[in-house]
Amino acid sequence: MDFLEMIFGKIGDLTWGWSLIPILVVFGCFITLATGFVQFRYFGRMFRVLSRANNSADPNRISAREALLVSVGGRVGGGNIAGVAVAITLGGPGAVFWMWAVALVGMATSLVECSIAQLFKRKVGEHSFRGGPARAILHGLGPQFRWLAVIYAICLIAAFGLGFNAFQGNTVAGAIQDSLGIDRLWSGIALAIASGIIIFGGIHRIAKASDVIVPIMAVGYLALALLVILLHIAEVPHVFMTIVNNAFGIEQAVGGGMGAALAQGLRRGLFSNEAGLGSAPNVAATAEVRHPISQGITQSFSVFIDTIVICSCTAFIILLGDVYVPGAENIDGVVLTQQSLVSLLGGWAQYYLTAAILLFSFSSIIYNYYLGENALTVLWKTPVAILVFRMAIIVIVFVGAVAPGATSVFFFSDPMMGVLALVNLLVIMMLFPVALRLLRDFHGQLKAGVDRPLLNPDDYADLDIDREAWRLPAE
Template sequence: MLELFNDILWGYVLIAMLIAVGIGFTAASRFVQFRYFGRMFRIFGAGQMFRRDKHGHLSSFQALLLSVAGRVGGGNIAGVAVAITLGGPGAIFWMWVVGLMGMATSFLECTLSQAYKRAEPDGTYRGGPAYYISRGLGQKWNWLAVVYSILLLVTFGFGFTALQSYSVATSFEDAFDIPVLYTGIALAIIVGVIIFGGVKRIARTAEVLVPVMAFGYLAIAVVVLAMNVEQVPTMLALIVKSAFGLEPAVGGGIGAAILMGVKRGLFSNEAGLGSAPNVAAVAYVPHPVNQGGVQALSVFIDTLVLCTCTALIILLGTAYDPALGTDIGGVALTQASLATHIGEWGREFVSVALMLFGFSTILYNYYLGENSLNFFSEGNHMLFNAFRIAVIVLCGWGATTDLSTVFGFADVTMGLLALANLLALIMLMRPGLRILRDFDDQVEAGIQRPVFDAANFADLNIDATAWKIEPEDRQRTDRFVAESVATTR
């Protein structure tokens, strides 16, 4: 019964809603993910005016790294392998489609998360779908905000935390013969030290960890591509042809390719789930669109770059045959494929990469759970501490327990999570477009670093205190705006 419900939810309902939101916002925003693609990189320049400071704010860059810590994980290594095994090479094409649409979806949800965020006494912010549902849709939709928060806590705070621990521990056991119990204990201790320091310590950890793991994995992928550069165009063509059934490949045909591409693509980049907006809201930025663009870029990095790297490592290797398939699945396929390129140490490299990805994702999952609890009980430190202890226990228990049934249940709760968020995004698309137009109008007026004035959006129930610019930043902003306007005259 659970499997049937899962198939209907992912195979029909979510595909339709992802397409509706992704294409709908893409068209309504005049293809914002392409129009502002270059600005996504330049936007860090604006973030320098709003860097980490004496007021305790977190920067746009820190929020990006924190979200990448969650987006980049087992889905980039094991998830891609599962998609290829069950859906054939064509599944990767549909992951790309989900990624491109997901850039627009993430832009919308993270812009809304920024707009409806709430200021905290310590200089940080809280936000996410529960907040933009309750504030943006009004009290009559509070039930949806509550449902979303519960699903977020169950799926990420508990379920995926245990699953990530299991994935890391079993991978280490395969590669280094380290008992899963020892890995679980080590994870529990390190995670405990970090999460008891709150979101600021998590963000500082992500600042160090995420660039190391992302660029390290990208570097080894570049080496593999360089070694097989002549075959890369052939493999890319295979991916596209297989997506439309034009190449003989195992995996269940076009339907399986689309289903696995959408499912694993969403699992990897999380666009539409509403998870990333929870961390996007913590950033201190001059305009909500700034963080919307930054988070859209993180979807590109996750799906269009890192997932493609894993796919090519597998397809260019000999462990997987597109016509015959393979008996190897999950992370073991990625390990075996990399070993065919660079030797047996490739298995160990994948294990280390998975450990770093999984560790960073556990920290990310913890913050999502904490944010859910905060929605129900603001600033309840006893409740937070109880949750922290539960996460530490889950890291140890999850490492030693076969959680295959939990994964199936988490797929359902993640689908329901996406359903609740996508419903909210459809109803809040108009305010999202209005905020984007405000940014567009300032850019067209020659202002290179637009600033959000909450007073212009008083009807949207926005927390004006969350958009208070510190005096020193206000001076720099006013000076820069004046110079920008003067230059265009």
Template sequence: MDIIESFFGLLGDLTWGWALVPLLVIFGVFITLMTGFVQFTFFKRMFGVLTGDKESADPNSVSARAALMLSVGGRVGGGNIAGVAVAITLGGPGAVFWMWAIALVGMATSLVECSIAQLFKRRQPDGTFRGGPANSIIHGLGAEYKWLAVFYAFCLLAAFGLGFNAFQGNTVAGSIESSLGVSRYLTGALLAGVTALIVFGGIRRIAKISEVVVPVMAMLYLLMAIVIIFLNITEVPGVIATIVANAFGFEEAVGGGMGAAIANGIRRGLFSNEAGLGSAPNVAAAADVRHPVSQGITQSFSVFIDTMLICSCTAFVILLGGVYAPGAEEIDGVVLTQQSMAYHLGDWTQYLLSFMVLLFAFSSIIYNYYLGENAVAVMSQNPLATQVLRVIIVAVVFLGAAAPGATAVFFFSDPMMGLLAVVNLVAIMMLLPVCLRLLKDFRHQLAQGVQRPVLDSQQYSDLDIDHSAWEHHKAEER
């Protein structure tokens, strides 16, 4: 076992330690330049998915809004509550600035990877759509690369479908046991039961649940943070000044100064928003939209929600409080956030935070399951494989919740996520010309006065795309 753990530890060092973070940053900047700063030029359009009509009236389809909520539910989780606290503890207040910076870059990366996934999606017999980086590799790069798609799918299943679901179950059970004294076994049984009811209902039920859970989850957390910010409004300019000063080394809160701020801010930001990691495109491809870039814009918005809104709220809650002390003994991430909220609003907030952790983790379990289902669909066409996966996921959630040390078995999750991110980045860069072609078409239609651009799949007859996924929208336009 020690040899296996050492091997996966080496993989983790080679990906997250040496290659992946620089690649994500460099490729993100390159994509931003090549796409003409899409995260800024389409920023106003991103809000349309919250107020506009659903993209499709088909009751069997997943709307753009539902896909957004499912994606936000997956991105928003422990990284927003604990991850931000860890970034500030290890990198100082300046880490927050670099989380913002990497999110702005990641918005462009997310738009590209999700637009590509949309283009190469496939219609399923039940009327839904399925796609993601694995499909993009097979149909975009060619069947000779199927081995790479299968490798990606295996990493996706290991990291998200199994490892992270055990972690989420463990997080929920630990938080509830700590604050309410409820047995881990009881929490695990309830969580596994609810998970079973949802995952056996398929993507449409998953999407509908996410449309309800995610807005409640996000609004509760944002409301609490906004109250805290409002109560300390006079101190906000000073906190912002501290963040900027620490980010550029004018002030030093921790050892390592500016370097520590950059390293921890970028790494925690990438873990939180997942831009470029190859997970969100699986959900993006499920949406029924009129043009691939429309869903790319929507998914770019989910990065903004995750980091610029929710992570920022956590940062201000911590930095406006009296618990965090630069250079002091390190406090566990969740505990620092919890203590900071209690400092502002009282001890009752630990119970509300436990409830929010439950919602965050639950939405992540739903999201992680769907990623696992997508991975299995690539590796096996047998419908029984999906049913087996559902049983395994429910068991993994229960085991992760019931045993305090159970998640130690899933030491392979981070290295697997690192490997799938490397594969995804390679695929993105190879297919970037295709996305630039989509963007040119989208912008041309906007320039012609078309408010909601529609993809004419016949213009892409040189590519291996499923024309049936787009013809109904073209027919509606006619």
């Protein structure tokens, strides 16, 4: 076991340690420039997805809105509460600024990776689609790169399907035990049962559940943060100035100054919004849309919601409170956020936060499950394999909840996500000309007066796309 931990530790050092974060940031800046700041040009269109009028009327299909909410439910998790708290503690308030910056850049990366996943999706049955980086490799780069798709699929199953679900179960059970005094066994049983009910319904039930859960959790958490801000509105300008000054080293809150703020902000921001990591495209490909760029724009909006909105809520709760101690060691991010809320609003707030953590983590579990299932179908397409995987997820969630020490078994999760991200970035680079082609097509139709651009498969006859997947029903 020690040998395996050493090997995966080296993999983690080679990815997250020094190479991955700079590559993600530099590549995100490149995409932003090469696409003409696409995330800002189409920012207004992002809000259209919230209207049901711009979504599929067929209840059997996954709409753009549902795919957005599944994605938001997956991106928004413990990192938005615990991760932000740790970043501010270790990097100072300036870490928040760099989280915002990396999110704005990541919006372009997410738009491109999700548009590519949409283009190469495959129709499965009458009402479903499957796609993602693995299928983009198989159909965009060709069967000679199947080995790369296999590496991607294995990493996705290991990191998201298995490891992160154990951690999410642990987070929920710990929060419930700390605030409500309920034993981990009972919360573990309840969480495992609830997870099983949703995941055995497949992507359609996951989408319907997310359509209910995600708006409640996002709006509820946003309302709590707005209450904190309104009650302390006079201090908000000072908090903004502290964030900016610390971000550029004008004020120093922790050792390392601007460097610590930059490192923590970029790392936690990328880990939270997942832009470029290759996870969200799997969900993006399930939606029925008229043009791949439409779903790319939608998923770019998901990054905005995750970091600019939800992470900022946590940041202001912490910085407006009087519990935060810059540079504190052995920090528990959930506890810091919880104590900050109590200091600002009173004891009832800790129960509100526990409910938020429950929703955040549960939405992440069902999202992580689908990522693992989708990757599994690249390796094995038999119903038995999916059944075994579903049972394994239920057991992992339960064990993670009742036995916190068991999560140490999943030490490979972060290193595997690092490899996953590197593979995904390689795929984006190789297929980036195709993404630019899609963007030109989309922009050209808009200039011609088409309000809702439509992909014409005949324009992409040279690519291995599934024409059935792009044969949309007449409106």
